[in-house]
Amino acid sequence: xxxxxxxxxxxxxxxxxxxxxxxxxxxxxxxxxxxxxxxxxxxxxxxxxxxxxxxxxxxxxxxxxxxxxxxxxxxxxxxxxxxxxxxxxxxxxxxxxxxxxxxxxxxxxxxxxxxxxxxxxxxxxxxxxxxxxxxxxxxxxxxxxxxxxxxxxxxxxxxxxxxxxxxxxxxxxxxxxxxxxxxxxxxxxxxxxxxxxxxxxxxxxxxxxxxxxxxxxxxxxxxxxxxxxxxxxxxxxxxxxxxxxxxxxxxxxxxxxxxxxxxxxxxxxxxxxxxxxxxxxxxxxxxxxxxxxxxxxxxxxxxxxxxxxxxxxxxxxxxxxxxxxxxxxxxxxxxxxxxxxxxxxxxxxxxxxxxxxxxxxxxxxxxxxxxxxxxxxxxxxxxxxxxxxxxxxxxxxxxxxxxxxxxxxxxxxxxx
Amino acid sequence: xxxxxxxxxxxxxxxxxxxxxxxxxxxxxxxxxxxxxxxxxxxxxxxxxxxxxxxxxxxxxxxxxxxxxxxxxxxxxxxxxxxxxxxxxxxxxxxxxxxxxxxxxxxxxxxxxxxxxxxxxxxxxxxxxxxxxxxxxxxxxxxxxxxxxxxxxxxxxxxxxxxxxxxxxxxxxxxxxxxxxxxxxxxxxxxxxxxxxxxxxxxxxxxxxxxxxxxxxxxxxxxxxxxxxxxxxxxxxxxxxxxxxxxxxxxxxxxxxxxxxxxxxxxxxxxxxxxxxxxxxxxxxxxxxxxxxxxxxxxxxxxxxxxxxxxxxxxxxxxxxxxxxxxxxxxxxxxxxxxxxxxxxxxxxxxxxxxxxxxxxxxxxxxxxxxxxxxxxxxxxxxxxxxxxxxxxxxxxxxxxxxxxxxxxxxxxxxxxxxxxxxxxxxxxxxxxxxxxxxxxxxxxxxxxxx
Numbered sequence: 132x133x134x135x136x137x138x139x140x141x142x143x144x145x146x147x148x149x150x151x152x153x154x155x156x157x158x159x160x161x162x163x164x165x166x167x168x169x170x171x172x173x174x175x176x177x178x179x180x181x182x183x184x185x186x187x188x189x190x191x192x193x194x195x196x197x198x199x200x201x202x203x204x205x206x207x208x209x210x211x212x213x214x215x216x217x218x219x220x221x222x223x224x225x226x227x228x229x230x231x232x233x234x235x236x237x238x239x240x241x242x243x244x245x246x247x248x249x250x251x252x253x254x255x256x257x258x259x260x261x262x263x264x265x266x267x268x269x270x271x272x273x274x275x276x277x278x279x280x281x282x283x284x285x286x287x288x289x290x291x292x293x294x295x296x297x298x299x300x301x302x303x304x305x306x307x308x309x310x311x312x313x314x315x316x317x318x319x320x321x322x323x324x325x326x327x328x329x330x331x332x333x334x335x336x337x338x339x340x341x342x343x344x345x346x347x348x349x350x351x352x353x354x355x356x357x358x359x360x361x362x363x364x365x366x367x368x369x370x371x372x373x374x375x376x377x378x379x380x381x382x383x384x385x386x387x388x389x390x391x392x393x394x395x396x397x398x399x400x401x402x403x404x405x406x407x408x409x410x411x412x413x414x415x416x417x418x419x420x421x422x423x424x425x426x427x428x429x430x431x432x433x434x435x436x437x438x439x440x441x442x443x444x445x446x447x448x449x450x451x452x453x454x455x456x457x458x459x460x461x462x463x464x465x466x467x468x469x470x471x472x473x474x475x476x477x478x479x480x481x482x483x484x485x486x487x488x489x490x491x492x493x494x495x496x497x498x499x500x501x502x503x504x505x506x507x508x509x510x511x512x513x514x515x516x517x518x519x520x521x522x523x524x525x526x527x528x529x530x531x532x533x534x535x536x537x538x539x540x541x542x543x544x545x546x547x
Numbered sequence: 548x549x550x551x552x553x554x555x556x557x558x559x560x561x562x563x564x565x566x567x568x569x570x571x572x573x574x575x576x577x578x579x580x581x582x583x584x585x586x587x588x589x590x591x592x593x594x595x596x597x598x599x600x601x602x603x604x605x606x607x608x609x610x611x612x613x614x615x616x617x618x619x620x621x622x623x624x625x626x627x628x629x630x631x632x633x634x635x636x637x638x639x640x641x642x643x644x645x646x647x648x649x650x651x652x653x654x655x656x657x658x659x660x661x662x663x664x665x666x667x668x669x670x671x672x673x674x675x676x677x678x679x680x681x682x683x684x685x686x687x688x689x690x691x692x693x694x695x696x697x698x699x700x701x702x703x704x705x706x707x708x709x710x711x712x713x714x715x716x717x718x719x720x721x722x723x724x725x726x727x728x729x730x731x732x733x734x735x736x737x738x739x740x741x742x743x744x745x746x747x748x749x750x751x752x753x754x755x756x757x758x759x760x761x762x763x764x765x766x767x768x769x770x771x772x773x774x775x776x777x778x779x780x781x782x783x784x785x786x787x788x789x790x791x792x793x794x795x796x797x798x799x800x801x802x803x804x805x806x807x808x809x810x811x812x813x814x815x816x817x818x819x820x821x822x823x824x825x826x827x828x829x830x831x832x833x834x835x836x837x838x839x840x841x842x843x844x845x846x847x848x849x850x851x852x853x854x855x856x857x858x859x860x861x862x863x864x865x866x867x868x869x870x871x872x873x874x875x876x877x878x879x880x881x882x883x884x885x886x887x888x889x890x891x892x893x894x895x896x897x898x899x900x901x902x903x904x905x906x907x908x909x910x911x912x913x914x915x916x917x918x919x920x921x922x923x924x925x926x927x928x929x930x931x932x933x934x935x936x937x938x939x940x941x942x943x944x945x946x947x948x949x950x951x952x953x954x955x956x957x958x959x960x961x962x963x964x965x966x967x968x969x970x971x972x973x974x975x976x977x978x979x980x981x982x983x984x985x986x987x988x989x990x991x992x993x994x995x996x997x998x
Contacts, residue, residue, distance in 0.1 A: 136879055165921065168879035169886040173916040177966075177983040178973040179851045180560070180706075180873065183894035183901055185920025186977055187887040189927060192900060265921060309924030309978075421899035424929065475928040481940060482932060529940055533958045536938075540779040 136168055158259045162266035190268040192422050196413035197275055197470065203409040204402040205236030208283050211399050212338040217350030225397075236283075239338055240402055243278035246287050250294040251277070258303045269308030269315070269476075270298065276316035276470060279403025280463065280511075281323075284335040289327060293319040313518045314477045317511055324511070332360075336399040357400050358388045358461040363504035365449035375449030382453060393460040404466035407459075414469040423473040426482060427489035431468040434493025435459045442501055450501050458497055467496065467510035477518040481528045488524050492517045551744070552774050554761030556936040558897050558971060560706040562851065562873075563913045566811035566820040568713050573823045576833035578862075579622050580630075580639040581607055585865035586677060587686050587987070588994070591618070591637050599626045604651030604674060604804035607640050615690055619674025621806050621828045623649035639862065642828075650803040658728035658799055666731050675798050677865065678791040682772065682784045684990050685965035694785040696776050697733050699726075701742035701749055701789050702759075704766030705850035705970075709811035709868050711766075711789065713822065715748040718793040725796030726754055729787070740789075741771040749789075764936065769968040773937050778963050790868060808868060810834075814851075815913040816844040816872035825863060831870055832860040839872055845916050847871040852970035853983070876917025887920070897934065897975045923978035931982075934971035937963065941972055945982055948989030953996055956989055965990075 146153045147160040164170075166187070174181060209232025213219045219227060251270045259266045277294055301318035302311040323331050334340040336357050343349040358381075365375045382388045388398055396406020404410075417423025439455025446452045459465065472478060472492045479488035492513055500509030583591040591608040595601055601620040610616040622644040630639040653673045658666060667690055670676050681688035688694075702711030715722065729738050730753070737755050742748075744758040757775060759765050768786040778784055794806050806827040813820045818838050825834070835846065839859065847854035849867040863870065880886040885893070891901035895912040898904075903912070931941040939960040947955035966983040973982040 136881070167882050167886075169882065169917070169919065170921065171877040171879045172918045172921065173845075173876050174918050176856060177853070177981055178970055179845060179847055179854065179856070179871075179916050180562075180914040180974065181918045181920070181979060182898065182975050182977075183891060183896040183919050184898045184975075184977050185887055185979070186923050186926060187920070188900050189898075189977055191888065267923060269926065307924065309926045419899065422927075476926055478928070480928040480942065482929065485929075525943075529943055529959070532938065532940060536779075536958070536960060539777065543779045543782065 139164055139168075155260070158263075158266060159256055162256075162259070165265065186268045187271075189422055190271045192420050193272045193417065193470075194275055196416040196423070197272075197279065197403065199409040199412040200279060200403040200406060200466070200470075201240075201275070203396055203406045204279060204404075205240050206233045207236065207396055207405055208239050208338055208402060209233055209235035210397065211336075215337050215340055215350060216343050216348045235338060236402075239283050240278060242287055243281055243285070243290055243402070244275065246290045247277040247294050248274040250291045251298050254295060254298045254303070258307065262307075264307075267308035269302070273297070273315040273319075277319050279470075280316060280320050280401045280466065282331070282335040283338050283402055284340075285323070286330070289323055289330065290319075292326075293323045296322045309476055311476055312522075313515055314471055314474050317471055317515055317518075320511055321515060324506075324508070336401075357507070358382075358393065358398055359500065359507035361388070362450050362453065362461075363507045366501070366504045368448065370446065370449050370452065379449050379452070382457060388461065390454075390457050390460065393457065398461070400461075401463060401466075404463045407465045410465045410469050417469065417473065423469065424475070424478070424485055424489075426485040427473045427478055427492075428468055430486045430489030431472050431493040431496075432459065434490035434495075435464055435468070435497050436493075437490075438494045438497035442497070455497075458500075459493075462500065463508055463510040464493075464496055467514050468493065471510070471514050472517070477521065479521040479524045479528075481525050484521070484524045484528045487528075488517055488521055491520070551758045551760070552741075552765075552771065554759065554765040554770060554774075554936045556932070557762040557764050557934050558975075559704070559762045560851070560895065560914075560974065561908070561911045562706050562813075562815065563911045564814040564817055564820045564871075564873075565707055565911075566709065566813045566822055566869075568710065568822065570713075570716075570809065570822045570824060573825060573829075573833040574836060576825075576830040577624075577644045578627070578641060578830040579620075579624075579644055579826065579828040580641045580830070580862040581618055581621065581828050582639050582862060582864065583608065583618070583637050586618075588684075588991070589687070593629065593637065593640070595620070595626045595640065597626050597629055600624075601626060601642065602649045602651040604653065606674070607642075608637070610687075613689065615668075615671045616676050616687060617671060617674050618677060619804050621804070621826050648805075650805065653798070653802045653804070655802040656799050658724060658731050661731060663731050663734050666728055670728070670795065670798075673798055674804050675795050678787055678794060680786050680866075682769065682778055682786060682965065683962040684994050685967070686994075688785045689783070692783045694733065694736060695778075695782050696736050696772075697729050697738045697785045697787070698768045698772055698775075699729070699738065699740040699754065699787055699789055699792055700766060700768050700771075701740050701746060701756075702766050703788075703850075703868060704763040705852055706763070707811070707813035707820075707869065707871055708766070708850060709809065709822065711743060712746055712748040714790055714809040714811075714868065715793065718790070718796075719748075721793040721796035721800065722749075722789065723752065723796065724799050725792035725794070726752060728795055728799060729792065730754075732785075737776070739771070739775055741766070741768070761936075764934075764968060764971060767965075767968055769963065769965050770936050773963055780957060780962055782962075788866070788868065808863075810863060810867070811869040812838065812872075813869055814847075814872040816840045816874055827863065827865060829863050830860060831857065831863055834870060835859050835872070843875050843877075844872050845875050847873070851914075852974060853967045874913065874915040876915030876919075878917075880917070897971075898930070898977070918979050920977070920979050922980070925978055925980070927977040930975045930977060931969075931972040934975055935968070937968070939963065941969065944989075945969075945972075945980075945985055948985050948992070951992065953992065956993060961986075961989055961993055 297319035439458040442451035495513035496510040590611040592611045602623045624644040627641040627643040679688040740754040848864040882888040894901045944959040969982045
C-alpha cells in the first residue's frame with residue numbers, strides 16, 4: 132500500500148495542487164485520497180492523541196446499519212411484484228423464486244441509489260470546490276436514505292430533482308454538513324410529496340402495477356395502495372360500516388397487513404421501510420456501536436405507543452381501533468424512528484432534550500397519520516416538525532440548567 | 548473528613564508505558580530553564596541578563612502587571628541564554644548550572660507562627676507563589692485575592708500519570724509544613740485535599756480529605772471543586788498539586804528555594820518507564836538518554852492530553868509531573884488495513900465504533916499522534932457529555948465561546964472550567980475540534996472583559 136501511496140503523492144497529486152493542470156479539481160482528488168488513506172495529520176498541541184473515530188467511520192457504520200433494510204427492501208420489491216401479478220399465491224410463497232424476486236428489486240433499486248449519490252455528491256463537490264473546503268461525509272448517509280424512502284416506481288428524474296433540492300436548500304444554504312436544520316433525506320421526500328403530489332400517490336408502491344393492470348396481469352382485487360392508504364379510507368366513515376369492515380379485515384390475522392406480515396415487512400411500502408425486523412437489526416447495530424441515540428429511539432417508540440393507546444381508548448373511527456403495536460410496524464414509523472429521528476444534527480442535542488424530542492416525534496407521527504388522512508405518512512411530517520422544534524427543546528433544557536446554577540449563586544451570595 | 552465522591556463520567560485512556568515504581572536520580576544535567584510560557588497570560592520583566600551569575604532563589608523575572616510575583620532560578624549558575632520567539636517574546640531563560648548548588652538563604656520559618664500577610668510576602672519573595680494557581684481562569688493565583696477555599700490535588704488521573712502516593716514518599720514532613728502554610732493563607736476558609744480511596748500517603752493530615760473514585764478526570768481540581776464547593780461568579784478558588792505543597796514546606800523549613808520533584812518518565816516509546824527525582828526546569832535529555840526507542844517519537848512535558856510538545860533536549864514544564872514519549876503518527880494509513888474502514892483491533896476509542904471496547908480492561912494500547920480524521924463541523928452529539936463530569940453543557944459552552952457570547956459563557960459555567968477539564972472532550976471529538984484552545988480563548992475573553 133506504501134507503493135500506491137507514493138504513486139499518488141508523487142505522480143498524481145502534483146497535477147491537482149495549486150498551479151497544477153487540474154488544480155480546479157483539487158477537492159475531488161483530496162476527498163478521494165483521504166478516503167483511501169487516513170491522512171498523516173498529527174496533532175500539534177492540546178490532546179496529543181485523538182480517538183480513533185472520525186466522521187467517515189461514523190457514517191460508514193450508519194450505512195452498515197441500513198444494509199438489512201436495503202437488502203430486505205430489494206427482495207420485497209420483487210416479492211410484492213410477483214404477488215401483484217398473482218404468481219406466488221401458492222403454498223410456499225416466501226422461499227420460492229428468492230433470486231428472481233431479489234433481481235427485480237435490484238434492477239429497480241440500484242438506479243435510485245446511483246441517481247441519489249450521483250446528484251448529491253456532485254452538488255457536494257461543487258459546493259466544496261466553491262468554498263474551498265474538503266468534502267463532508269454527511270451525504271454518504273443521506274444518499275442511501277433517500278432511495279430507501281422512495282416508492283419503487285418513482286421516476287428517476289424526480290429523485291434527482293428532490294435530491295438536488297434537499298442538498299442545496301436543505302443543507303448547503305445553511306453551511307453544509309452539521310449546519311442544517313432539517314433532515315436532508317426527509318427534505319427530499321417532503322419535496323416530492325408536496326411538489327408532485329399526483330405522482331407520489333396511487334400505484335407507485337409496487338413495481339409495474341399500472342402496466343400489469345392494463346395487460347390484464349394484475350391479480351383479482353389487487354389495488355397497489357399501502358397499508359396507510361387503505362387505513363386513510365376509513366377516516367370519516369362509521370366504525371362498523373362496510374369500508375371499515377373490509378379494511379380492518381386486511382389487518383386481521385389472515386389479512387395481507389396482518390401484524391406478523393407487517394412486522395416482517397411483507398407488505399407494500401417505500402423500499403426500505405416495510406420490515407420492522409430489518410430496521411430493528413439496524414437499530415441494534417446503531418445502539419451497539421453507540422452511533423445512534425437509544426434515548427431518541429426508545430422515547431420515540433414510547434411516544435408512538437402512547438398516542439396509539441390513546442386512539443385505541445377512544446376508537447372513534449376504524450383507524451383508531453388499530454392496536455397501537457400494529458400502528459408502529461406499518462408505514463415509515465420504525466424507519467423514521469431508527470434512521471431519521473436519530474440524525475444528530477437535526478435532533479435535540481441535550482440528553483433530556485433527546486427524550487422529549489423522541490417522545491413527541493413518535494406521538495405526533497401517529498397523531499398526524501390518523502387525524503389527517505391527506506398526509507398518510509405522518510412520520511415524515513412529525514420528524515420534520517420536531518426538527519424545527521429541537522432547538523427550542525434544547526433551549527429550555529439549558530435554561531433549566533442555567534436557572535439551577537443561578538440559584539446556587541444566589542445562595543452563595545446570601546451566605547456571604 | 549472522608550467525604551466520598553464518585554465520578555461516573557469520564558474515561559481512563561489505557562496507554563502502554565506505565566512508569567515502574569523505581570526511583571532514580573538521572574545523570575546530572577547542567578542546563579535548566581524557566582519558561583514564562585508555562586504561566587498563562589504572564590508578561591515577564593527580566594531581571595537577570597545573559598551572563599549574570601545567579602544563586603538558586605535569585606529572581607530571574609517578575610510579572611510586569613503584578614510585580615510582587617517573582618520567578619526564581621531553580622539552580623545556581625550562569626544565565627546562559629534568553630530564548631526569544633516572535634515579537635521578542637521570552638520563551639525560555641536558560642541557566643548553565645554550577646557543579647554544586649548554591650542557595651540563596653531566605654531563612655527557615657514556621658508557617659503557623661506567621662500572619663497571613665507575612666507568609667504571603669515570604670512566599671512571593673521566595674518565588675514559591677507561582678506554584679499556587681487559581682480558578683477561574685487557571686492562571687497563577689492573584690496574591691491580592693482571597694480564596695473561598697483551597698484545593699490540593701492529591702493524585703493525578705490523567706493517562707500514565709505518576710502514582711500519587713509514590714511521589715510523596717519521604718515528603719510527609721514537608722507536606723505537613725506546606726499544608727500548615729496553606730491553612731494560614733486560607734485564613735479560616737477550608738483547605739480540601741482530594742485523594743484516591745486507597746491512598747496511604749496523606750493519613751492523618753489536617754485538611755478536609757475527600758476520597759475521589761472514578762475515571763479521569765477525577766483527579767482534576769476543577770472536577771473536585773465542582774462536586775465539593777462549586778465556583779460562582781466573583782469567587783476565587785486556589786489550586787495546588789500535593790508535590791508543590793511539599794515544596795512550599797521544604798522552602799519554609801530550610802529557607803532554600805529547592806524545587807525538587809519526582810517525575811514519571813512514561814509512554815510507549817520509552818524503554819524502561821520509571822520515576823526520576825529532578826529539579827523543576829531540568830533539561831529532559833539526561834532522563835531520555837538511551838531511553839527513547841527511535842526517532843519517530845514525540846516527547847511531551849506533561850501528559851498526553853494536556854502536555855506541551857518539547858524536543859528531546861527540551862525542559863520540564865513548571866507544572867508538569869511527568870514526561871511522556873509516544874510515537875508520531877505521520878504515516879498515512881490505508882483505509883482497509885488500519886484506516887477508517889479497518890476492523891481496528893488495535894484502535895482505542897471511547898465510542899463503540901471499533902470492537903476494542905469489548906476487550907478486557909487490562910488491555911493497553913499504543914496510540915500515536917495521528918489525528919485520525921480531519922476537522923469537521925459539530926455533527927455527533929452526546930460525546931462530550933459522556934466524559935465531562937460537570938453539571939454543565941459542554942458543547943453549548945464551547946459554542947457560546949466560538950460565537951463570543953460573553954453573557955452565555957457566564958451563564959453556562961465558564962468560571963468553573965479550565966482547558967484541562969475539556970481534554971477528554973477534545974480527545975473524544977469525532978469532528979476533531981480543538982476544544983482546549985477554544986476554552987482558553989473564552990477564559991481570556993472573560994478575563995479581559997472584567998479586568
